[in-house]
Structures are given as structure tokens and as C-alpha cells.
Amino acid sequence: MAAANRSKVGSRANNKNGYLFVAPYAILFIVFILAPVIMAVILSFTNFNAIQWPGFVGFLNYINLITGDDVFMKYVLPNTVKYALIVGVGGYVLAFLLAWGLSNLTKAPRTVFALILYSPSMTTGVAMAVLWKIMFTGDQTGYLNSWLMDIGAINEPVIWLTNTTFLLPIVIIIGLWSSMGVGFLSILAGLLNVDESLYEAAAIDGVKNRFQEMIYVTIPSMKPQMLFAAVMQIVGAFQNGMISTLLAGNPTPGYAAQLIVNHIEDYGFIRYEMGYAASVSVVLLLIVQIFSAVSTRLFGEKD
Amino acid sequence: MAAYKGHRTNPDKFDRGQIKIYLMILPMVLLTGLPIIFIIFHAFKPMEELFAFPPKFITTHPTLDNFRKLMKASRSAGIPLGKYVFNSVFITAAVVFGSLLFSTMAAYALSKLRFKGRNVMMQINQIALMFVSVAVMIPRYLVVNRLGMIDTYWAEILPLIALPVGLFLIKQFVDQVPDSLIEAAYMDGAKEWQIYLKVIIPLIKPAIATAAILVFQQVWTNLETSNYYINDDSLKSLAFYMNTLTSTSTTNTVAGQGVAAAASLIMFLPNLILFCILQKNVMNTMAHSGIK
Numbered sequence: 001m002a003a004a005n006r007s008k009v010g011s012r013a014n015n016k017n018g019y020l021f022v023a024p025y026a027i028l029f030i031v032f033i034l035a036p037v038i039m040a041v042i043l044s045f046t047n048f049n050a051i052q053w054p055g056f057v058g059f060l061n062y063i064n065l066i067t068g069d070d071v072f073m074k075y076v077l078p079n080t081v082k083y084a085l086i087v088g089v090g091g092y093v094l095a096f097l098l099a100w101g102l103s104n105l106t107k108a109p110r111t112v113f114a115l116i117l118y119s120p121s122m123t124t125g126v127a128m129a130v131l132w133k134i135m136f137t138g139d140q141t142g143y144l145n146s147w148l149m150d151i152g153a154i155n156e157p158v159i160w161l162t163n164t165t166f167l168l169p170i171v172i173i174i175g176l177w178s179s180m181g182v183g184f185l186s187i188l189a190g191l192l193n194v195d196e197s198l199y200e201a202a203a204i205d206g207v208k209n210r211f212q213e214m215i216y217v218t219i220p221s222m223k224p225q226m227l228f229a230a231v232m233q234i235v236g237a238f239q240n241g242m243i244s245t246l247l248a249g250n251p252t253p254g255y256a257a258q259l260i261v262n263h264i265e266d267y268g269f270i271r272y273e274m275g276y277a278a279s280v281s282v283v284l285l286l287i288v289q290i291f292s293a294v295s296t297r298l299f300g301e302k303d
Numbered sequence: 304m305a306a307y308k309g310h311r312t313n314p315d316k317f318d319r320g321q322i323k324i325y326l327m328i329l330p331m332v333l334l335t336g337l338p339i340i341f342i343i344f345h346a347f348k349p350m351e352e353l354f355a356f357p358p359k360f361i362t363t364h365p366t367l368d369n370f371r372k373l374m375k376a377s378r379s380a381g382i383p384l385g386k387y388v389f390n391s392v393f394i395t396a397a398v399v400f401g402s403l404l405f406s407t408m409a410a411y412a413l414s415k416l417r418f419k420g421r422n423v424m425m426q427i428n429q430i431a432l433m434f435v436s437v438a439v440m441i442p443r444y445l446v447v448n449r450l451g452m453i454d455t456y457w458a459e460i461l462p463l464i465a466l467p468v469g470l471f472l473i474k475q476f477v478d479q480v481p482d483s484l485i486e487a488a489y490m491d492g493a494k495e496w497q498i499y500l501k502v503i504i505p506l507i508k509p510a511i512a513t514a515a516i517l518v519f520q521q522v523w524t525n526l527e528t529s530n531y532y533i534n535d536d537s538l539k540s541l542a543f544y545m546n547t548l549t550s551t552s553t554t555n556t557v558a559g560q561g562v563a564a565a566a567s568l569i570m571f572l573p574n575l576i577l578f579c580i581l582q583k584n585v586m587n588t589m590a591h592s593g594i595k
Contacts, residue, residue, distance in 0.1 A: 014417060014418050014419060015416045015417050015418050015495070016418065017412075017416060017495045018412040018413075018416035018417070018418035018421065019412075019418060020412075021408040021409060021411055021412035021416065021495070021499070022408070022409045022412045022413065022424065024404075024405040024408065024409075025405040025406060025408065025409035025464075025465055025470060026409065026424070028405065028461060028464050028465040029428070029431070029465040029467075031446060031450075031461075032443060032446065032461065032462040032464075032465060033431055033434055033465060033467070034427075034431075035442070035446055036439040036442035036443040036445075036446055037434075037439055037442075039439075039442035039445065039446070040438070040439045040441070040442045043441070043442060094331075097327075098328060098331060101324045101327050101328045102328065103312045103313065104312060104314065104320075104321060104324050105314070105321055105324060105325075105328075106313075106314055106315065106316060106317055106321075107313065109325075110313075111582070113328060113332050115578070115579065115582065116332050116335055116336045116339075117331070117332060117335050118578070119335070119336075119339055119575060119578075120335060120338070120339070122520055122571065122574035122575060122578060123524070123567075123570075123571050123574070128338070128342070128567060128571075129546070130342075130548075130560070130563040130564060130566070130567050131338055131341065131342045131345075131564070131567060133560075133563075134345065134560050134563075134564070135338070135341075140356075141356060141358055142358070143341075143358050143360075146356075146357045146358050150357065177334075177335060177338070180335070182468065182517065182589075182592075185585060185586065185589045186589045186592040186593075188586070188589070189586050189587075189588075189589035189590040189592065190589075190590070190592075190593065191312060192312055192313050192586075192590070193590050194312060196311060196312065199311075222593070223593070224592075224593020224594050224595050225589075225592060225593040226593075227593065227594045228432075228592045228593050228594045231432050231433055231594070232432075232468070234433075235432070235433055235434070235435055238435045238437070238438075239435055239436070239437060241437070242437060246546075261435075261437045261438070264437070264438065264440070264441070265437075265440070268440065268441040269440075269441075269531070274441050277441055278441060278442070281438045281439055281441070281442075284435060284438045285435065285438050285439075288433050288435055288438075289433065292433050300594075301595050
């Protein structure tokens with residue numbers, strides 16, 4: 001029906017002008033997004049070092065990554081999994097709960113609160129690196145140290161940003177702080193657009209409280225937004241991983257907050273083992289794919 | 304009868320049931336907002352308050368000293384701050400304009416014109432929403448290098464123009480434009496580019512505003528391009544310069560902190576202002592953001 005209706009538009013089955021309109025975007029997309037992804041896959045099977053012509057090495061990089069790279073297996077992978085679960089998945093749940101709460105408030109406070117919650121994501125890590133450096137200064141002039149000593153929680157200042165126990169939690173907190181981004185706004189918009197007659201109907205059908213309503217009515221009726229938000233959340237989480245090296249250098253002290261994006265930078269731009277770095281990139285792209293596939297399983301509309 | 308009648312989203316007035324929700328949300332809002340308020344105060348602190356012990360959260364004698372020092376610091380480095388500002392404004396304007404032009408054109412075609420490969424293109428773009436650009440920084444560098452763009456403005460503009468989220472959101476919005484409007488324009492003898500300019504563009508302004516914000520955020524604070532593609536300091540962006548202030552030894556001195564805070568504020572404010580102005584459009588666009 002819908003298709004038959006739409007095919008009237010332009011009434012030309014194969015409108016060549018379509019290619020002209022798409023071309024500028026498509027060319028830039030291919031050159032700067034698609035080609036680099038394909039190159040990453042190809043390079044990951046070579047020993048490219050930026051100087052000599054790359055030689056084919058088969059799966060050697062991947063084998064080394066799994067069997068030979070202690071730093072990757074001992075620090076980078078566990079750190080990344082922890083970070084992705086808390087900032088990606090946890091941040092997503094938090095985004096939903098906050099958006100759900102906001103959707104139950106009147107317009108003025110909702111707008112102000114949403115703006116405040118969203119504002120850290122505008123800073124995209126970098127602009128605010130200094131903020132965290134000041135907060136977590138390692139002597140008693142640091143704000144956090146000063147406060148904690150005031151209330152007697154610690155006696156000696158903690159050197160937060162070189163402390164291997166605290167570095168990853170700090171990076172995770174900063175990640176969460178800046179994770180209410182586009183996904184959060186999408187969920188909020190979705191919640192505000194749920195048809196209210198659905199709630200009335202569900203109440204008649206025996207839904208007894210807001211929690212049941214959320215599970216049986218709200219989430220099913222805004223699955224597309226939930227999926228979009230999930231993708232945005234996980235991509236944002238990985239993109240923000242660079243904050244750890246901005247705070248503590250690359251490599252981070254004792255690899256305590258080394259995430260997979262920092263590992264790529266370390267091998268690619270510090271050691272120039274670009275073939276190897278490419279294989280780590282491919283692993284990262286695969287991890288994002290897995291998270292997205294799970295989200296699609298949860299929220300995708302079944303045809 | 305059962306008391307529960309189904310709740311209402313977007314209520315018109317305050318009622319007691321909302322107190323619980325305020326209690327849940329307010330702590331999060333405070334935790335989120337405090338660091339931002341802190342950086343604002345810090346940027347305006349005079350020297351003696353920066354050195355104050357114990358450290359103070361609020362400034363009682365606000366001053367513009369830090370901003371003045373920021374200007375001086377760049378002068379002593381040989382490149383005036385104005386040059387970085389110019390670079391960033393120029394690059395950002397070029398990317399935002401290019402991105403909006405190309406994305407709206409592509410969105411119109413993908414949504415309203417029939418041609419072979421259209422669905423495949425849309426699907427590829429949808430998969431590309433998951434694109435994590437830091438993952439492919441090396442091959443991207445190789446592409447930029449191969450195209451001979453190292454140390455040119457092109458390297459800071461072209462890689463950032465294609466933004467899959469921007470195209471996706473605009474396309475979702477173009478889908479809402481009724482086909483009958485386009486059909487009528489065809490009847491009047493309009494060509495595709497006329498329909499694009501006269502029918503589509505005016506109707507999708509909220510999506511354009513939203514994409515503009517997203518692109519702006521990506522470009523204005525982008526470090527990757529200046530870091531990896533540009534060696535000539537006079538071509539680097541304001542974001543890059545501000546980051547050198549925060550990452551070098553300056554932040555280790557207390558005096559440097561004030562300057563760095565001022566720098567952060569300068570990077571953050573344009574984003575905030577733009578978002579405040581356009582937030583209605585953003586919510587309007589997000590209502591159509593779902594992936595089906």
C-alpha cells in the first residue's frame with residue numbers, strides 16, 4: 001500500500017538526479033569513513049610500520065594480540081569491558097531513568113534540567129580535561145583532597161591521577177558525567193511522544209503502577225528511539241575513552257586506565273606499529289558491532 | 304475500582320506525585336551541574352583566590368585577569384590568539400555549511416527520489432552510525448596524507464563533513480514531508496533542485512538546526528585533525544591551542560589553572576549558547592530519531 005502510494009512521487013522509477021544529490025556526501029563518506037575502515041581491516045593483516053612497504057603477515061597481529069600482548073589481555077581488555085559496561089550500558093539505563101523522570105515533570109523545570117544534564121556532553125572530554133586536573137590535583141591544594149581531608153575521610157592527600165587504584169574509576173565517573181548526550185535527548189523526546197491513550201488502555205487492562213507501565217507500555221512503544229539511543233550511547237562511550245590519556249598521559253600509569261582507544265594510539269602513533277594498531281582497531285569496531293547487535297536484538301522491530 | 308488510571312506524561316501543573324521524581328532527579332542534576340559551575344567560577348578567580356588555602360569553590364572578587372593572561376600567553380608563543388580563533392571559526396563555518404548542504408541534499412534524494420541503490424545507501428549510513436572515528440585514526444591519517452592535504456585547511460574540513468548521525472536525523476525528518484506536496488510541485492513544473500530548495504528546506508528547519516548543533520560540537524572541540532594532520536602551528540585550531548594550555552606544565556602551577564579554566568570556558572560557551580537557542584528544534588527532531 002504505502003509503497004504503491006509513494007512510487008508516484010516523481011513518477012520516475014529510476015531518477016538519475018538522485019545520484020547527483022547524493023554524490024557530494026557519498027564521496028566524502030567513502031573517502032573518509034568507508035575507505036579508512038576497509039584499510040584498517042587490510043592493514044591489520046600486515047606489518048605496516050609507516051616507513052617500509054607493508055608485508056602480508058596473515059593473522060599474526062591477531063595471534064599476537066591474544067597470546068603475546070600482556071598489556072592488552074591484562075589491562076586494556078578488562079578496563080575496556082568495565083568501562084563499556086558501566087559507561088555504555090549503565091549510562092544508558094541512567095539516561096532512560098532520568099529521561100523518564102523528566103517526562104513526568106512540567107515543561108519549565110524539565111527543560112532546565114535536561115539542559116544541565118546534557119551540557120557535559122557538549123564539552124566532549126577535551127575542553128574539560130583541565131577541570132578534572134584541578135579537581136584531582138595530587139596535593140592538599142586539590143579540591144577533592146581538601147574536601148576529603150576536611151571531613152576526615154583521608155589524612156594524607158591522594159595523588160589521584162597517578163594512583164593505579166583510582167585512575168580507572170575516575171575515568172569512568174567522568175565518562176558517566178558526560179554520557180547524557182544525543183541518546184538521552186532521543187529517549188526524552190520518545191517518552192514525551194508516547195500516545196497517552198495507551199496508558200489509559202493499559203490501566204484498564206490491569207497495569208497497576210508506573211513501573212509495570214514502563215515495562216509493558218512505554219518501552220515497547222518507543223523501541224526505535226531506544227535502539228537509536230543505545231547506538232549513540234555506546235559510540236559516545238568509546239569515543240570519550242581518550243579522556244584517560246588526556247588526564248594521565250599515554251600509557252597511563254601502570255596501564256591502570258588504558259582503554260582500547262588509547263592502546264591504538266600507543267601502537268599507531270607512538271610506536272608506529274600501524275599494522276598491529278589496525279588489528280586493535282578492528283577488534284574495537286567488532287566490540288561496537290556486538291553491542292549494537294545486542295541492542296538490535298532487544299529493541300529492533302520484528303517484521 | 305482500581306485506583307490506577309495510567310499516568311500522564313508532560314503534565315501541565317505541579318502535583319504532589321512529582322515530589323518523588325524531583326527527589327530522584329535533583330541530586331543527579333546537581334552532581335552534573337557542579338563541575339560546570341566550578342569551571343565558570345574558576346575562570347574568574349583572581350590570583351589570591353586561586354592560591355587560597357583551603358581552596359575556595361566560589362569566587363568573591365571576580366576578575367578578567369585569566370582571560371588577559373590567556374591573550375598574553377599566545378602572544379609570547381609567537382602566534383596571536385586571534386589566528387587560532389580565525390582558524391577555528393573558519394574551519395567550523397566551512398564544515399557546518401558543507402555538512403548541512405551535503406546532508407540535506409542526500410537526505411532529500413534518499414527519502415524522496417527513486418533510484419537504484421537507494422536502500423543500500425541508507426542502510427550503509429545506518430550502520431555507520433556506529434562509526435567510532437578514533438578507531439580508524441591511522442588509516443584516516445594515511446588517506447589525508449595520500450591526498451596531499453597535510454598542513455592545509457582541507458585536512459581540518461573535509462574529513463569531518465560526512466556525519467552519519469546528521470544525515471540520519473535529517474532523512475528521518477524529510478520522511479515526514481508529505482509526498483502530496485512534492486507531487487503538487489512536480490505538477491507545477493518544478494525541477495528536483497527547485498523542490499529541494501523551495502519545498503524541502505523550509506519544512507525541515509528543525510532537523511537542520513539539530514544537525515548544525517551536532518556538527519558544530521564535533522568540529523569546534525575537535526583535536527584529532529590539528530593533532531595528526533597539521534604540523535604548521537599557524538594552521539592549528541583553537542581547540543588544539545586550548546588543549547596545549549591544559550596539558551602542558553601550566554596546569555601544574557596554580558596560576559596556570561585559572562588561565563586553563565578560562566580557556567575551557569571559551570571552548571564550552573559557544574556550544575551552550577547555540578544549544579539554548581536551538582533546543583526546541585532539537586527535541587522536535589529527536590521525536591523522529593528512532594531506528595526501525
